[in-house]
Amino acid sequence: MALALLLLLGQFGPELFPESPATEGDAAMQEQVERLLERHIDLNRASATDLLVIPWLNPFLAYRIVAVRESVGRFESVEQLRQVPGVTGETFEAMRPFLRIGSRQRAWAGSVISRVGTDSIQAGAARSRLFNRLEFQSGRVRVAALAEKDRGETSAFDFLSAGTELRLGRARVTLGDFTAGLGQGLVFSAPQWRSSLLNGTDRANQTTRLATSAVEGSYLRGGAAEVKVGRWNVSALGSYAGRDARLNEDGTVERLVGSGVHDDSVALAGRNAVREGTVGFGAGYHSNRAGVGLAAGYSKYNRVFAPADSSSSFVGREVLAAGVNAEFKLVHYELGVEMAGSSGPGLAAALELNGDWSDFDARVSLRGRQARFFAPHGRWSSLTGTADRLDASGRLAWHRGGSGVAVSGNTYRDFELDSVPAKLELRLGQELGRLNAALTLGARYRAELERQRTTKVELGARVGQATNMRLIMADVYPEKRMSRGTMVALLLTQGLGRAELGLTAARLAINGSGVTMYLSEPGAGRIGSSYSTGISAWRLSAGCGVRIGEWLRLGLKAGCAWKPQPVLDGAAQLELEKR
Secondary structure, eight states: HHHHHHHHHHHOOOOOOOOOOHHHHHHHHHHHHHHHHHHOOOTTTOHHHHHHSSSTTOOHHHHHHHHHHHHSSSOSSGGGGGGSOOOHHHHHHHHHHGEOOOSOOOOOEEEEEEEEEEOOOSOEEEEEEEEEEEEEEEEEEEEEEEEEEEETTSSSOOOEEEEEEETTEEEEEEEEEEEEEEEEESSBOGGGHHHHHHGGGGGGTEEEEEOOOOOOOOOOOEEEEEEEEEEEEEEEEEEEEEEEEEEEEEEEEEEEOSSSOOOOOOOOOGGTTTEEEEEEEEEEEEEESSSEEEEEEEEEEEEEOOOOGGGGSSOEEEEEEEEEEEEEEETTTTEEEEEEEEETTEEEEEEEEEESSEEEEEEEEEEEEOOOOOOTTOOOOTTTTTTOOEEEEEEEEEEEETTTEEEEEETHHHHGGGGSSSEEEEEEEETTTTEEEEEEEEEOOOSSSGEEEEEEEEEEETTTTTTEEEEEEEEEEESSSSSSEEEEEEEEEEEEEEEEEEEEEEEEEESSSSOOOOEEEEESSSSSEEESSSOOEEEEEEEEEEEEETTEEEEEEEEEEESEEEEEEEEEEEEEEOO
16 A cells, blocks of 8 residues: 555655765665665675675674684574674674574575655656565576666666576576676676675675666676586676667767666667677686686677767777786785776776775775777776776775774766866764764865865764664865855664664755755665755655564655755555565
8 A cells, every 4th residue: 555655646746855866886886785785694604705795894803703603603693793802882783784693494585575766856747766676596596577667767667677597506597687797897897796795695606697786787688607617617698688878860879878777868769779789708717815717798789889089989889898807815915906908999907905904904996997998898888078097996994992093085987087086085983882973074076166075973872772863964065166065964763673763854054056965864674765955955754664474574764855845755665575
């Protein structure tokens, strides 16, 4: 009933508030964390690598959790993590939503998730978002199906996907929609670190995986086979699919558009406007401390690529991309590298270095490419406005007891040349028993006139085992504009037996233009939703998740904003799961 009501609101309801469109990377990260929240990690089966799919978990702490588990045999409850040295109250609360204690092995497992949400803009029609996913596994067979509708899309579903996976001894065969991941993601876009998060901890070393998210980039549609022989892994794939594209006036292709996160500038005529055939190959060898591999992909199109800046971009109907990769592990360090080339001709390279110690961890990631490099299923698929690019990110963090200091920064992929660096942040945190505090100072760089400084203060308190409160105060202002944005928000989560309640009250004040304020709220049995506004507003929202019986969970969310007239939004999620 709730789902039907919200769907009707999405089609005919009153005018509700808009949300600023997230970038593909932002949407992918939220979808990944939602995925992890929906499919919890079994604390008694997970390796340290499996635990590291939780984005903010310290690598050293992940290994310590596994060591403690092995010393005691198994954890009887998630609460036992509090006894692991180094797991503070704040760390435990951040980890708990992603973990579970698994039961005995079942003959089959599966889940059905259905979510509907609605919002609208003040001068337009209400718009709904739909998400449905089915997964089933029995013995050697696994099936996944996905149907999704982005807000504002005219069709009932703008993304449909289905696939099946069959295990045959050392071989694995995948049919339908899937992604491929090798090395650092230059030739194929799903690197290994995503595999556990999106497909379960028992599939951490797969190179081909069923598509279970609309934001997984240029998914492949066809078939793939993967064989493991000792430490060797060999895979081959074939795909034939339609791609969304922006077309030039003469009908040639200006650029492809990432599947699942649609570009509003692409006309309906650009949906599935290009037919793409692809064949690919990958092979790798991995030991305990090192690994090497290679990947190659060849794609052919029924239209000619002729972007406006064709002097520095890929042109023609076909492209070949190939790369070699290697990884090394030595005590506290992990290094991964990849070099690739395409028939543009163009070159690209990537490097990632991780280090972790008892009180310190570090990460540096670099990806660079020449303008003419193009791999349609790699991390860089944009063609227009291309130039030699550097995509970089880094993080240094120190933590001891309840204190922590972290410095991080990153560039925006394929953004303006003057956007380097794109974001810098310094975060100071301190925990005192049931209280915790954090101060974050940052600078955001986009275009010359949009550089912004940011300040955020967070104060948290835990009351008993079921109540958590957070007070957030944020300030954003452009360096070269007479504009400013401030936010004060109070968030409360309350456990009520089989239910959990989340409440948000916030004031977002914006003076001038060029400022957008964001607020992450408790949601409908998932990570929640990010409310954003470019004008001053009061915001109230409530979310509730309820477990009914062993298999059923229901999530509801409702929100209201005054800016200056009241506008409403809502969402509901129904989940059936047997694990």
